[in-house]
Amino acid sequence: MCLLCNKVLGNDAMKPSKLQDRLRRCQPDKTEKDLKYFQTLKDKFQKRPTLDRMFALTSQRKNYGLENRILSEKTVEEVLKTVLHTPASDIIKRIPLSNNTVERRIDEMSYDIESFLCNYLQTTHFSIQLDESTLPDNAALLLAYVRFIMNQEIYEELLFARTLITETKGESIFHVLNDYFIEKAIPLSNIISVATDGAPAMVGRYRGFISYLKQNVSGVLAIHCVIHRQHLVAKNLSVRLHESLHLVIDAVNRIRSNALNTRLFAQLCEENDEHFHQLLLHTEVRWLSKGLCLTRFFALFETSLEFLDTKDKIIKENLMKRKTDIAYLTDLFTKFNMVNLQLQADSLNLIKTNSILSAFLARVKLMKQNIGRGEFSVPQFVTDKLPGRRRFNLRSTFKCPLFRF
Known part of the structure; x- marks a missing residue:
């Protein structure tokens, strides 16, 4: 060295x-x-404090440290008596003298909450919701939520979050859940219903999690998550709209995939006095991704065309041809996102979700009738009241009804 x-x-x-x-x-x-200069450097390096020496010095000065701590506590007590003119014992008890006191108390509180929840689930029926997700570091995480009735009120709590070590198959998910229930002495027979996202590992007929659970709990009711159902319906687009959607995704990737293009696009947005300076990438697994990506892209539509004029003229020409379709998709997925957000609220039940979806279907029929009669209105965007955002009028963009329900 x-x-x-x-x-x-x-x-x-x-x-x-x-x-x-x-x-x-x-x-x-x-x-x-x-x-001699270099020998002096070597001597200083060899005399530097190492870990062993630090522990040795600490053990030698142990008694001195205890005495200093007692003296410091007495000093704090005298200061509190002089300044506050109140007994210092109550105040000193509230001061954590250990560096892990806060962590220890948080762990104790979380353990008490988990113990109370598990003890209650041992004697009552409940429904459970499972979701398996992959983290950015490729670690598989299994989340379990429970819903139960206590004191004539519906409660929702996170039961556990466990890491799936190797596989994410239905058998592995069932074993993780079963091991946790055995550890906490919760009978599997207390599960009356289970909600999943409809993935093959969950709802597989022979090797899915539901099939393994039904082998142990015969009367369990399997439910497909209502948000995932609505998300699957939103994927059923016509060929024309599907091509328009992927054209927007290609244009966004063309700008965001290169660091230089991202910086140049941000500079162009600033010159055009846009409210936003970046486009949003589309992620297939996110429920709100399509609506957010389309809303941001249409808000920066003219700036995007100006930028793509020097980068990819073919994409620019296709975007100009499909402007009406992009405007339609932007409005449509914005309304889908509004429904998604309502379905993710707290304390939801079957009656509330049914009313939300029924009201949305009624509005869809009304919008379809209005478009069929040629009656158009400005869509209620979340960005309508933001400064620097361009509004578009359906009267000038929609030439024909494209609803396919």
Whole structure:
């Protein structure tokens, strides 16, 4: 290790010629130093405090540290008596003197909450919802939520979050759930219904999680998550709208995939006095992704065309041809997102979700009738009241009804 820059060198660098050459290149001001200078650096390096010495010094000064702590507590007590004119014992008890006191208390509270929840689930029926997700570091995480009735009120709580070590198959998910229930002494027979996202690992007929659960709990009711159902329906687009949607995704990826293009696009948005300076990437697994991506893209539609004029004229021409379709999709998926957000509220039940979907279907029929009669209105965007955003009128963009329900 070089004592001047603390860099560790390889064995090949220990040749005298290479050492001298490195000294001339990296430390030219030290080339005239004599041998005693470097010996002094070596002695200082060897006398530096190491971990063993620190522990040795700590053990030697243990009694002194205890005495200093007692003296410091007495000093704090005297200061509190002098300044506050109140007994200092109550105040000192509230001061955590340990560095892990807060962490320990949080762990104790979470353990108490989990114990109370598990003890209650041992004696009552409940429904459970399972969701398996993959984190950015490719770790598989299984989340379990329970819904139960206590004191004539519906409660929703997170039961556990466990990591799936290897596989994410239905059998592995069932074993994780079963092991947790055995650990907490919760009978599987207390589960009356289970909600999943409809993935094959969950609802597979032979090897899905539901099939393994029904082997142990025969009367369990399997429910498909209502938000995932609505999300699947939203995927059923016509060929024309599907091509328009992917054209927008290609244009966004063309701008966001390159760091230079991202910076240039942000600069162009600033010059055009746009409210936003970046486009949003589309993610298939996110429920709100299509609506957010389309809303941001249409808000920056003219700026995007101006930018793509120098980068990819083919995409620009296709976007100009499909402007009416993009406007239609933007409005449509914005309304889908509004329904999604309502379905994700707290304390939802079957009656509330049914009313939300029924009201949405009634509005869809009304909009379809209005478009069929040629009656158009400005869509209620979330961005209508934001400064610097362009509104578009359905009267000038929609030429024909494209609803397919």
